[in-house]
Amino acid sequence: MKILKNFAKRMFSLFFRKKKEISLGFYGPPNAGKTSLANKICKDWTGEDLGTVSNIPHETRNVQFKEEVEIKYKEKSLKFKLVDTPGIATKVDYEDFMKKRMKMNKKEAQKRAKEATKGIIESIQWLDDMDAVIVVVDASINPYSQVNVTIVGNLVARKIPVLIVANKIDLKKADVKKVEAAFPEYDVVGISAKSGKNINEFYESVFKLAKKA
Amino acid sequence: MAKKKNKKAGSNGLTLQFMPFSEIAKLNSLDRIKKLLKIILNNKVVVLQGRLKADEETRLIEDTMIMVGNISGFKGVELAVISQDAGEIGKFQKLKFGLAKALTGAHNSLTIIGPATIIKEMKKDPKKLEMMIR
Numbered sequence: 483m484k485i486l487k488n489f490a491k492r493m494f495s496l497f498f499r500k501k502k503e504i505s506l507g508f509y510g511p512p513n514a515g516k517t518s519l520a521n522k523i524c525k526d527w528t529g530e531d532l533g534t535v536s537n538i539p540h541e542t543r544n545v546q547f548k549e550e551v552e553i554k555y556k557e558k559s560l561k562f563k564l565v566d567t568p569g570i571a572t573k574v575d576y577e578d579f580m581k582k583r584m585k586m587n588k589k590e591a592q593k594r595a596k597e598a599t600k601g602i603i604e605s606i607q608w609l610d611d612m613d614a615v616i617v618v619v620d621a622s623i624n625p626y627s628q629v630n631v632t633i634v635g636n637l638v639a640r641k642i643p644v645l646i647v648a649n650k651i652d653l654k655k656a657d658v659k660k661v662e663a664a665f666p667e668y669d670v671v672g673i674s675a676k677s678g679k680n681i682n683e684f685y686e687s688v689f690k691l692a693k694k695a
Numbered sequence: 696m697a698k699k700k701n702k703k704a705g706s707n708g709l710t711l712q713f714m715p716f717s718e719i720a721k722l723n724s725l726d727r728i729k730k731l732l733k734i735i736l737n738n739k740v741v742v743l744q745g746r747l748k749a750d751e752e753t754r755l756i757e758d759t760m761i762m763v764g765n766i767s768g769f770k771g772v773e774l775a776v777i778s779q780d781a782g783e784i785g786k787f788q789k790l791k792f793g794l795a796k797a798l799t800g801a802h803n804s805l806t807i808i809g810p811a812t813i814i815k816e817m818k819k820d821p822k823k824l825e826m827m828i829r
Contacts, residue, residue, distance in 0.1 A: 570756065571771070572756055572759060572771050572772050572773060572774050572811070573759075573763075573770050573771025573772060573773065573811035574760070574763055574770065574771055575770040575771070575811065595763070596764055599760040599761075599763045599764050600760075600764075602756065602757075602760045603757050603760050603761070606753050606756065606757050607757075609753075624818065624819070624820065626819040626820050626821070627819070628774045628775050628776060628817070628819070631776065632749070632752045632753060632756070632774075635749035635752065636749045636750065636752070636753050638749070639748070639749040639750060663821070664821075
């Protein structure tokens with residue numbers, strides 16, 4: 483009787499699990515290209531964008547998501563809830579937003595900094611709601627930052643499957659091998675969310691990741 | 696809510712406070728973070744033997760962000776952990792470190808945390824850690 487019960491339970495969960503959409507989070511430091519990548523996926527499969535992109539750090543200051551995004555790869559399809567999160571940082575200085583590239587006045591800069599700090603807290607609080615996470619890092623800068631290590635460490639501790647995306651491979655300074663060396667135990671895929679370079683390899687990796695979720 | 700003032704923010708000089716892991720070993724996560732942030736708010740850089748747990752590191756970031764919004768002059772922290780790369784040691788050594796970690800905490804690591812008003816940047820690569828002061 484117990485065996486039958488367990489079998490029925492397993493079949494039930496298997497059936498419903500396949501129907502469920504997978505919550506796929508985009509995490510990483512500010513300006514790594516999380517929203518660009520989420521937009522690229524949304525554009526490819528729904529024709530719409532998910533969020534706005536800018537060169538100014540902390541452009542995404544609220545968690546934003548798109549549900550029912552169906553991705554197809556090699557005649558298979560999976561439904562995802564894409565969750566784009568604000569970049570995680572250990573410091574936020576409003577004076578940085580007043581520097582020449584950003585040209586914000588003090589009031590605007592302070593407002594942005596306040597929203598950025600709230601966004602970071604929100605990002606961390608959403609971690610538990612993820613079935614799988616893509617950690618987006620900028621392949622043109624040093625990957626050994628503590629923020630990257632802390633995010634990946636947390637995902638491992640919460641048993642959430644991780645894929646590391648080395649973004650911005652269109653830039654001359656990009657070094658995917660360095661990212662692979664920094665995270666030897668994880669799948670790393672190099673892409674350019676901006677140009678779409680290597681996007682098929684990325685979708686293949688997303689399907690592999692979804693299997694672990 | 697009135698903003699608290701970080702009186703010492705912006706003062707010159709660098710003070711390193713070395714902390715053996717035993718100082719925080721018996722504390723719960725909340726108290727560990729409180730203790731570290733209290734030192735950082737006094738404009739000191741903590742060099743901790745060992746490292747925090749993964750969830751404690753994110754809790755530290757969360758608490759730091761709350762403080763950025765409430766303590767005038769506080770801009771956050773710079774944080775870096777250096778540890779022996781598990782890939783570079785043999786199986787017996789791994790077992791030995793694993794056992795030591797279980798018994799005493801991760802003592803083959805070193806955590807450096809300091810206020811962002813003092814530390815400009817910490818550059819890390821597999822073999823070295825550089826701390827740039829403002």
